[in-house]
Amino acid sequence: MGGPSVLHGLEASIAEIGRSLYERALRANPSLFDARGLRGRLAARALSDERLRSALFHFIDTLPQLDSAAEVAGHFRAYLGNYELGGLWGRVLRLGSHPALAGAVRASVQRVAREFLVEPQPSAIRRVLRRLARLPASATFDAVGEAVLTEQEAERYLQRNVELLELLARESNEPPAISVKLSALTARFDPLDRSGSCRRAMARLNWFLTRAVELKATVTVDMEQHELKGLILDTFFEVLEAFPHAGWLPGIALQAYAPDAPAHVERVIQFARSRRRRIGVRLVKGAYWDTEVALAEQRNWPIPVFLDKAQTDQQYELLTARLFDHPDVIYPAIAGHNLRSLAHAIAAARMRGLGRDAWEVQMLLGMADPLCKAVASKGIQLRVYVPVGDLLAGIAYLIRRLMENTANNSILRQTYAERRQLVDLLAAPHPAPVEAEGRATGFRNIPLIDFSDPKSAAAFRHALDAVRSGLGRTLRMNVDGTTDRPAGHHVCTNPASRDETLGVVEMASLVHADRAVANAVGAFESWREVPAMRRAELCRRTADLMLERRERLAALEVLEVGKNWREADADVAEAVDYLRFYAQQMEALDGWRPTAGFPGERNDLRYEPRGVAAIIAPWNFPLAILTGMASAALVAGNPVILKPAEQAMLIAAELHALLLEAGVPAAVCQLLPGEGETVGRHLVEHPDVGLIAFTGSREVGLAILERAGRVVSGQRQVKRVVCEMGGKNAILVDADADLDEAVLHTLHSAFGFQGQKCSAASRVIALKSVHDRFASRLADALDCYPYGPPEDPQYIFGPVISEQARERIERYVELGKSEGKLIYRGRVPQSGHYVAPAIFTGILPRHRLAREEIFGPVLSILCAENFSQALDMALDSEFALTGGVFSRLPEHIDLARRRFRVGNLYINRRITGALVSAQPFGGIAMSGTGVQAGGPDYLKQFLWTRVVSENTLRHGFVPPSAG
Numbered sequence: 001m002g003g004p005s006v007l008h009g010l011e012a013s014i015a016e017i018g019r020s021l022y023e024r025a026l027r028a029n030p031s032l033f034d035a036r037g038l039r040g041r042l043a044a045r046a047l048s049d050e051r052l053r054s055a056l057f058h059f060i061d062t063l064p065q066l067d068s069a070a071e072v073a074g075h076f077r078a079y080l081g082n083y084e085l086g087g088l089w090g091r092v093l094r095l096g097s098h099p100a101l102a103g104a105v106r107a108s109v110q111r112v113a114r115e116f117l118v119e120p121q122p123s124a125i126r127r128v129l130r131r132l133a134r135l136p137a138s139a140t141f142d143a144v145g146e147a148v149l150t151e152q153e154a155e156r157y158l159q160r161n162v163e164l165l166e167l168l169a170r171e172s173n174e175p176p177a178i179s180v181k182l183s184a185l186t187a188r189f190d191p192l193d194r195s196g197s198c199r200r201a202m203a204r205l206n207w208f209l210t211r212a213v214e215l216k217a218t219v220t221v222d223m224e225q226h227e228l229k230g231l232i233l234d235t236f237f238e239v240l241e242a243f244p245h246a247g248w249l250p251g252i253a254l255q256a257y258a259p260d261a262p263a264h265v266e267r268v269i270q271f272a273r274s275r276r277r278r279i280g281v282r283l284v285k286g287a288y289w290d291t292e293v294a295l296a297e298q299r300n301w302p303i304p305v306f307l308d309k310a311q312t313d314q315q316y317e318l319l320t321a322r323l324f325d326h327p328d329v330i331y332p333a334i335a336g337h338n339l340r341s342l343a344h345a346i347a348a349a350r351m352r353g354l355g356r357d358a359w360e361v362q363m364l365l366g367m368a369d370p371l372c373k374a375v376a377s378k379g380i381q382l383r384v385y386v387p388v389g390d391l392l393a394g395i396a397y398l399i400r401r402l403m404e405n406t407a408n409n410s411i412l413r414q415t416y417a418e419r420r421q422l423v424d425l426l427a428a429p430h431p432a433p434v435e436a437e438g439r440a441t442g443f444r445n446i447p448l449i450d451f452s453d454p455k456s457a458a459a460f461r462h463a464l465d466a467v468r469s470g471l472g473r474t475l476r477m478n479v480d481g482t483t484d485r486p487a488g489h490h491v492c493t494n495p496a497s498r499d500e501t502l503g504v505v506e507m508a509s510l511v512h513a514d515r516a517v518a519n520a521v522g523a524f525e526s527w528r529e530v531p532a533m534r535r536a537e538l539c540r541r542t543a544d545l546m547l548e549r550r551e552r553l554a555a556l557e558v559l560e561v562g563k564n565w566r567e568a569d570a571d572v573a574e575a576v577d578y579l580r581f582y583a584q585q586m587e588a589l590d591g592w593r594p595t596a597g598f599p600g601e602r603n604d605l606r607y608e609p610r611g612v613a614a615i616i617a618p619w620n621f622p623l624a625i626l627t628g629m630a631s632a633a634l635v636a637g638n639p640v641i642l643k644p645a646e647q648a649m650l651i652a653a654e655l656h657a658l659l660l661e662a663g664v665p666a667a668v669c670q671l672l673p674g675e676g677e678t679v680g681r682h683l684v685e686h687p688d689v690g691l692i693a694f695t696g697s698r699e700v701g702l703a704i705l706e707r708a709g710r711v712v713s714g715q716r717q718v719k720r721v722v723c724e725m726g727g728k729n730a731i732l733v734d735a736d737a738d739l740d741e742a743v744l745h746t747l748h749s750a751f752g753f754q755g756q757k758c759s760a761a762s763r764v765i766a767l768k769s770v771h772d773r774f775a776s777r778l779a780d781a782l783d784c785y786p787y788g789p790p791e792d793p794q795y796i797f798g799p800v801i802s803e804q805a806r807e808r809i810e811r812y813v814e815l816g817k818s819e820g821k822l823i824y825r826g827r828v829p830q831s832g833h834y835v836a837p838a839i840f841t842g843i844l845p846r847h848r849l850a851r852e853e854i855f856g857p858v859l860s861i862l863c864a865e866n867f868s869q870a871l872d873m874a875l876d877s878e879f880a881l882t883g884g885v886f887s888r889l890p891e892h893i894d895l896a897r898r899r900f901r902v903g904n905l906y907i908n909r910r911i912t913g914a915l916v917s918a919q920p921f922g923g924i925a926m927s928g929t930g931v932q933a934g935g936p937d938y939l940k941q942f943l944w945t946r947v948v949s950e951n952t953l954r955h956g957f958v959p960p961s962a963g
């Protein structure tokens with residue numbers, strides 16, 4: 001196909017088909033845009049007021065979760081109280097919290113929902129089939145549901161599909177057609193665990209597909225978010241191999257908004273051709289646009305969808321044509337409500353002489369009934385996509401549909417609400433020329449590795465092998481100026497496998513510590529004279545080297561501290577971020593800066609380094625925290641002595657080597673592997689150490705603060721301690737919380753890295769009405785994850801750091817049994833320092849389990865009567881590091897913002913994983929000295945200020961002021 005005359009003919013045909021569709025389709029309005037009646041009026045208002053539209057959908061989103069009339073009333077007022085709604089909803093609003101309000105509002109939303117969502121009852125399905133038959137149209141069904149977080153939920157999803165299949169077989173004369181979501185077939189559908197995810201999904205599908213084959217059904221696999229796309233396609237092809245039977249039609253949905261869609265279309269065509277079998281392709285534009293853009297922006301990944309809608313529309317037409325060119329192996333379903341795209345498809349099919357059975361148009365139930373009629377009247381095969389589900393399960397679907405069809409660029413909105421001119425609606429898509437990407441200047445976080453790309457996963461596996469093959473070396477004690485014997489040897493082992501030795505480290509003695517301090521003192525004078533720009537450059541160079549070796553560094557973390565792939569990569573990325581962020585900050589602080597100027601007097605201030613810095617780090621973010629503290633000190637002009645945690649010395653040695661390789665002088669950055677109680681303490685008390693940057697437990701942190709405050713003989717300056725300590729972090733789960741989200745994010749916040757993050761959730765305070773459901777769903781969700789060695793990417797949860805830690809955590813589990821009720825205990829392998837995750841309920845605020853930092857996979861769930869009590873319980877702690885709230889009531893969110901005083905509060909998201917610059921991190925109260933790392937004020941702690949005031953008056957002569 002091609003050539004100007006063919007194209008011209010095609011355009012003429014599109015115009016003609018489009019016009020006739022338009023004339024028919026505009027005889028009536030789809031119900032959503034029908035201005036008559038209450039719903040129509042509200043929808044019309046919402047279309048013209050973006051804020052009302054958002055408030056309305058937010059309100060609808062919470063509705064299924066609300067139990068009492070008072071709750072419905074509260075939310076209704078909170079979201080919509082500021083709008084003059086008029087009509088029934090306006091009157092309802094004036095009723096206050098009268099029970100009638102809840103009923104009226106619920107009934108009204110139910111009515112809207114029923115237009116788009118069919119009840120899972122045989123009678124309702126029969127009704128819809130009859131209605132569609134009159135068009136005439138057939139149907140494809142989709143059992144919509146809540147997010148699948150547990151295997152039981154996945155099983156129920158499948159069960160619903162099987163029931164639907166049987167129901168359709170009974171009720172319809174045609175073979176059943178069903179759409180399935182692969183991610184709903186297992187709680188763990190993770191591209192990093194490709195084969196496991198595929199296996200789990202296939203195991204569930206088997207039963208369903210065996211029946212689908214018997215019934216000669218059409219089963220279409222829905223396409224989902226970008227990250228899952230490769231895995232979905234792989235699983236789809238596995239399905240085809242496993243069910244080669246003729247008679248049933250397997251189908252896959254492909255999204256035209258993705259620049260990589262043509263490659264996927266080709267893959268499907270080639271597969272169909274090579275296996276000589278027909279495959280259905282539902283071509284859609286794509287329903288996750290906003291989420292894809294937002295997630296990519298958040299993660300700093302390339303945006304996986306076209307930003308220009310015209311590009312999507314244009315690609316849609318190209319792909320339509322491509323699919324039409326293979327009628328022997330592809331059965332295209334052109335899905336959408338766009339007049340131009342539909343007219344194009346009909347014209348393109350005609351041009352190729354495709355018969356009625358060669359392809360079909362698909363539209364969503366309730367979205368564009370008049371357009372459905374118009375298409376059916378043209379003798380085109382029409383299939384309506386019918387979601388089946390109750391309101392609670394279907395709300396996410398409903399909101400997505402409502403948002404999509406009322407958005408500014410919605411074609412339905414343009415056609416029906418705005419009555420755009422026909423020529424505009426039928427114009428060929430013309431993408432704007434692509435502008436060179438103007439990335440924002442300023443600080444940007446390093447994007448994490450996208451492990452959904454098989455190449456990234458392969459590179460990481462390779463790095464793990466390479467690191468393992470280089471293990472087993474002895475790290476020599478090497479402090480310039482002394483040959484003193486090491487104080488001992490530390491054997492580094494893999495926490496996932498007790499017997500695996502990773503290396504041996506010679507430990508520093510106090511003689512080494514003294515010598516290191518003397519070296520640093522000697523280096524201070526010259527280091528502080530190095531221009532800040534140069535010091536910043538060295539930090540950036542280190543960051544570059546780190547990035548070059550990011551997989552190897554992360555792989556070493558996997559082996560040395562038991563992080564999983566993603567967490568290990570995030571730790572390396574954070575280290576890079578710190579180096580670059582503090583470099584940038586120091587450049588901004590450098591030099592003399594005038595304060596208030598007076599005629600005849602010059603006042604200037606400058607930041608200067610404080611002196612020798614001891615960097616005492618924990619093991620749990622082995623690269624990021626050590627790098628963060630060290631780079632802040634170094635870039636500020638202080639020589640550093642790195643005193644890493646005993647459990648993470650190999651990684652610390654890598655950092656040390658990188659800093660030296662980048663060009664930091666050896667005496668300015670010395671590595672002193674040693675025990676905290678001896679070498680660490682000695683550094684803290686040393687008269688020549690002026691600055692201590694510590695991150696670790698409260699016990700050690702407080703001892704350091706105290707010791708650093710005691711002046712010793714020969715000391716020449718007051719010591720500064722930058723001190724970040726532990727937490728006992730709480731997540732509040734409100735009565736109206738989105739439980740899908742609350743369960744998922746709590747799971748990762750509490751059990752990610754086995755609960756060994758200072759930011760980890762160790763208390764959940766759930767309101768009574770959701771407490772039981774939350775607790776049992778969380779336990780079931782956690783149960784989906786087996787524990788094992790994190791070097792195998794199927795395991796996202798692994799061992800705790802040491803045998804000592806394991807024993808300590810187990811003692812807390814025993815204590816928990818006497819304080820509360822153990823509702824869940826997982827299973828773990830025996831080979832390493834594993835602790836089976838535990839969840840307790842019935843814990844009271846006074847219990848030790850609710851008060852002490854456990855630092856392991858143990859979660860206590862407390863129960864509160866109301867939100868304010870929950871907040872009091874959360875605050876009843878000596879710690880104040882992180883906190884979280886899951887709520888959809890604006891006044892509760894406001895209250896939490898004001899009163900939930902912790903260093904980092906997270907609302908409706910996980911409470912771990914702070915990003916440098918965007919989320920400066922650190923505790924207040926007894927969790928830290930209150931200036932967050934990665935934030936605007938952190939670096940200043942490593943500096944002091946000096947002020948110079950100069951009288952410039954000379955015998956009545958006032959020189960012009962400098963600035």
Ligand code: NAD
Nearest residue numbers: 617618619644645676677680681696697700724725726758
């Ligand atoms: P830890 O306090 O046992 O050890 C931290 C560091 O202090 C290690 O390098 C250790 O050798 C050293 N040390 C121990 N005793 C010392 C002493 N008497 N004098 C000087 N140094 C001494 O902590 P950890 O087990 O490595 O890390 C876990 C703890 O760190 C948890 O409490 C966690 O909450 C906290 N943490 C806090 C943050 C934060 O940003 N607030 C971040 C990570 C970890």
